[in-house]
Amino acid sequence: MVAGGLPDFPWDLLEPAKVAAARHPDGIVDLSVGTPVDPVPESIRAALGAATDTPGYPLTAGTAALRTALAGWVGRACGADPATVGVLPTIGSKELVAWLPTLLGIGPGDVVVIPQVCYPTYEVGARLAGATVVRADSLTAVGPTSRVKLVWVNSPGNPTGRVLPAAHLRKVVDWARERGAVVASDECYLSLGWEESPVSVLHPEVCDGSYAGLLAVHSLSKRSNLAGYRAGFVAGDPELVDALLTVRKHAGMIMPAPVQAAMVAALGDESHVRAQRDRYAARRTALRAALQATGFEIVDSGAGLYLWATRDEDCWATVGWFAERGILVAPGAFYGPAGQRHVRVALTATDERVAAAVDRLAA
Numbered sequence: 001m002v003a004g005g006l007p008d009f010p011w012d013l014l015e016p017a018k019v020a021a022a023r024h025p026d027g028i029v030d031l032s033v034g035t036p037v038d039p040v041p042e043s044i045r046a047a048l049g050a051a052t053d054t055p056g057y058p059l060t061a062g063t064a065a066l067r068t069a070l071a072g073w074v075g076r077a078c079g080a081d082p083a084t085v086g087v088l089p090t091i092g093s094k095e096l097v098a099w100l101p102t103l104l105g106i107g108p109g110d111v112v113v114i115p116q117v118c119y120p121t122y123e124v125g126a127r128l129a130g131a132t133v134v135r136a137d138s139l140t141a142v143g144p145t146s147r148v149k150l151v152w153v154n155s156p157g158n159p160t161g162r163v164l165p166a167a168h169l170r171k172v173v174d175w176a177r178e179r180g181a182v183v184a185s186d187e188c189y190l191s192l193g194w195e196e197s198p199v200s201v202l203h204p205e206v207c208d209g210s211y212a213g214l215l216a217v218h219s220l221s222k223r224s225n226l227a228g229y230r231a232g233f234v235a236g237d238p239e240l241v242d243a244l245l246t247v248r249k250h251a252g253m254i255m256p257a258p259v260q261a262a263m264v265a266a267l268g269d270e271s272h273v274r275a276q277r278d279r280y281a282a283r284r285t286a287l288r289a290a291l292q293a294t295g296f297e298i299v300d301s302g303a304g305l306y307l308w309a310t311r312d313e314d315c316w317a318t319v320g321w322f323a324e325r326g327i328l329v330a331p332g333a334f335y336g337p338a339g340q341r342h343v344r345v346a347l348t349a350t351d352e353r354v355a356a357a358v359d360r361l362a363a
């Protein structure tokens, strides 16, 4: 344990497998971390470059141009009403995920519900706030507690690639509204639907056009290869978004002005998103077939940036098996006890490295 009751940083545990994989004569194929490897689109870099003479403090709420771009995008991609939805830029989405419970005033005695197998930062955020974490995919499992203040959903999911249908999201929204809890929907992989089409919590099919108690969390890291820029945003209940803005103004959680300008360019262009999607689709097809041919079962994975694979053994044995072939994958245990018999295979490697992985799996 480290300060604040936080868990040890799990990625350190993967270091021995990384060292083993790096011994491969043709080098490591790192499919463990979902970090983009393809170029930042030229138009976005140009917008960033044109906005470097910005000596004054940026607006925490975002420039008028950014706010218009955010609302427009949420309208197009999520089916929300740009005129009534609240929007707020964040410095990537990880910081918002980690601080959301604290920013909402959640604390000791409160419960934060997170998925059984999920992005570890939901738990980190609850712990930073001193709240209690309950892992549950079905809210009936949570029981009749009025202590639930926040429910996280993540569709398409990391690490599973699971898509929550609109009817499921609607049940979560109804359940939370009856109890006065906030629903935070992490939708950072929304643009990566494969066999399944993800839907936003802000879509009228889910929320009937009312954003009360709802926050959708979005990121440009994967969609536009902007992980290095730290570009995310939150959209939803205007009152909640306003409350977040107030605390974030006090705390100096401000997106840099050049990044705000870059984000306007990124949100106004879908052609680079389609091109990136196509790259991931090709890598996914190749990796999926190679894994299945080697005897892996691919579970869920209907959308998103990962293949959730198992051959029904402890995940660390699978990680070791991949490392012997010079391939690094993430153990499912990083994402919760229920992930103990799976590994997560990321689609974020170059075409050349993915081809190398496919060859090694076939050998």
Ligand SMILES: Cc1ncc(COP(=O)(O)O)c(C=O)c1O
Pocket (backbone or CB within 6 Å): 034, 091, 092, 093, 094, 095, 097, 119, 154, 157, 158, 186, 188, 218, 219, 220, 221, 227, 231, 232
């Ligand atoms: C589910 C999920 N949410 C949020 C993030 C954070 O993304 P970022 O901080 O780059 O916006 C990630 C990153 O991998 C993620 O997988």
